[in-house]
Amino acid sequence: MKPAFDAAAFRARAEVAITIALEVGREAARFRRDSNPGTLAVENKGLQDFVTVADRRAEQAIRDGLLSRFPNDTFMGEESGGQSGGTGTWVVDPIDGTTNYIRGFRHWGVSIAFVASGNVEIGVVYDAAEDKVFHAVSGGGAFKDGRPVHAAATADPANALVILGHSRKTSFDDHLALSRRLHERGMDYRRMGAAAIDLVRVAEGTADLYYERHLNAWDMLAGALIAREAGAMVAMPPVERLLADGGPVIAHSPGLAGEFAFILDLEGLAPVTR
Template structure:
């Protein structure tokens, strides 16, 4: 399917998103270092937090992107918004807010761009490495200009998996998946920031990321990056994700048979385009 956005238009948007993500991410890190344990936190729900840093970051991202591309629309975790007939930015200003609050470096800034029902750009600032990872559909995935690739792991006994869990889904099912991985000899983690977890699959540090329910802003940028890095990725159609959220799975291609059971649980088809 062709897009109304030619490559030059996408490259301009990706370049802008990369610089904005880097600036906003570093400002958020600086703010956290200055505030320390005095960071003001609001509770949106059970283990669901927001800080002034989240809101400031989202405002800066929105102002920066729409200032450059005023015809685009914007969907953010904190301020909402809706997809329009032109291109739409989908943003999580600080993915992994709980980690950010507690001083764990596993958090990031996630910026995705969608147009005509396709995910076209993914950009994530990785706080732990103070660097930006990005992808344009069909052009590969890069960390600061250097290509990244999913792992070539084929033996499950050598695999490392990352599992997420939402309180909107069954914890017993989460435990069942963990047990299945354990029985196949795989090791697993729960890290708490979907965008960064997907980067770890994209760069070959992990062989699986799976979570049963995420919002679109949590997963879209990282999912495209993982796909462009050669990982197998599956998620619902973009139109459904934007309104309802849903599951995502990304994994090293050499372990595809090991993760067929997840595809069956979710009744998902791999992303191929």
């Protein structure tokens, strides 16, 4: 089913989202830099699940900025919730990698996706480590500060660098078994703690795989589109399911498809196509 938008409407939304992501990301970085630990007012919502004053401020700024320009769109955010519907929905994580942000580890970002008729049409990710914005509009390629990015051409697993996420909703034993299997194939691996940034690392060719068994939609949708538009192979459940329940995501360099086919089989997924 085709969305009720033309290409110009998507480009207009992408331009606004890029500006907002950069402004909000820089403001969050300034707030973290200028704050002492007490000012961050951390509330523990559960083990490794934190929310800060910065999260709430960032999400409100994103919501206000987007809906003031596109009042007929709906909004779904990590902090304030919301539901998909209407002509299209913004799906937002104001600070992806909150624990990293709190501790001063600069592997965090701002993730903004736009979904229409069950498709991810726009992905925008602010990368705090480099103070740059990645973006993609479906069918138009992937960009980092306006310059095209491409997935790596890696074909030898001994040269591969992979990033593995882990959710406490899934088995840690399975995570260890996967790490061992990739290690035995000669791959180097990391766990960084910010899915949106991990996915754009695949998009720009810095990493060859990002895989996590369970994420929420706001963690993955923008980065997954950017990775796909950069030429990576991406697999995830249908968008409607992700919006409701979350799920797995796999993004990898195309030259290593044979190495990672077992992950697709494990999750029962096929690469995302339009």
